[in-house]
Amino acid sequence: MDFRKFVRSFGYAFKGIMTAWTEQNFKSHLLSAGIALIAGYFTDLSRIEWYIVLLIIAIMLVLEMINTAIERVVDLASPTIHPLAKQAKDLAAGAVLVFAIFSAIIGLLIFIPKWF
Numbered sequence: 001m002d003f004r005k006f007v008r009s010f011g012y013a014f015k016g017i018m019t020a021w022t023e024q025n026f027k028s029h030l031l032s033a034g035i036a037l038i039a040g041y042f043t044d045l046s047r048i049e050w051y052i053v054l055l056i057i058a059i060m061l062v063l064e065m066i067n068t069a070i071e072r073v074v075d076l077a078s079p080t081i082h083p084l085a086k087q088a089k090d091l092a093a094g095a096v097l098v099f100a101i102f103s104a105i106i107g108l109l110i111f112i113p114k115w116f
Helices: 003-021 024-042 047-077 083-115
Strands: none
16 A cells, blocks of 8 residues: 555545535535534433434535535536536435435434423
């Protein structure tokens, strides 16, 4: 194994994360994650509930990054508007939305019983 390539790959990954930071939707997911973490801190969450909250946050951020990557590749491959390119981008965005909705439902199922 080439150690330099291995270390360089972490640099590329870090650049990808920094690129995600420039995206408005990623920032909104980070804000939501921060609110969930603060709420979790002030709520008596069990260890399993913390694992669930953290896993959902991680998956949400990863999905948003994958969605952004898909959008960039589609824009590169199809600079003009094409119905299939639009569908690919809409499907990726839809996947993020579906997960966001279910994440909110799971969050409500975890937090609401502890608050009321």
